[in-house]
Amino acid sequence: DGGITQSPKYLFRKEGQNVTLSCEQNLNHDAMYWYRQDPGQGLRLIYYSQIVNDFQKGDIAEGYSVSREKKESFPLTVTSAQKNPTAFYLCASAPNKGGLMNTEAFFGQGTRLTVV
Amino acid sequence: KQEVTQIPAALSVPEGENLVLNCSFTDSAIYNLQWFRQDPGKGLTSLLLIQSSQREQTSGRLNASLDKSSGRSTLYIAASQPGDSATYLCAVRRITNAGKSTFGDGTTLTVKP
Secondary structure, eight states, X not given: OXXXXXXXXXXXXXXXXXXXXXXXXXXXXXXXXXXXXXXXXXXXXXXXXXXXXXXXXXXXXXXXXXXXXXXXXXXXXXXXXXXXXXEEEEEEEEOOBTTBOOSOOEEOOOEEXXXX | OOOEEEEOSEEEEETTOOEEEEEEESOOOEEEEEEEEEOTTOOEEEEEEEETTOSEEEETTEEEEEETTTTEEXXXXXXXXXXXXXXXXXXXXXXXXXXXXXEOXXXXXXXXX
């Protein structure tokens, strides 16, 4: 079945460590996105990529890094520079018409990251 | 800057009631507005997508309307069921911000049997 897979579902990070969250899609979508969600709040955009080998900062990119070496994959690294990384992270993908997402977006099931 | 507000933040209704969730946005220059459902600890499931040129979309018991000039959208749920209990999020995609989406904080709906 086509869809977006995020792994792991739960992740624990020690202070000072970098961790990488995985996002894979087999929908043949050009555009992929990473969002952060804090309790009781909506989604905030971290990074997005409209095409392979290209990505752009979102609204809260500090302390995060991404890569887009393959169309299917858009991993997110939470670095030690991110001061408050505990949150729910969601990956999304969408068709990319004319460089802009004007069609339906699909989301993964999320990764809950906790700093211990 | 686009701001998206959802009112109320939480809503509790008895089973069978019809209800309306509200979403307002400050910048009317949008490509589309999308309504999502989120169950606790889960990702987002798309419910309805309304293009900027459309006034409403319907899917089963759900009807979403869009009034771009006033910056408002409503999600109407008919004959609510306990299975409708979830958080409902709206998101608008701006024309003037490289097509990025802005999300509201959501409305948490509880439908009591």
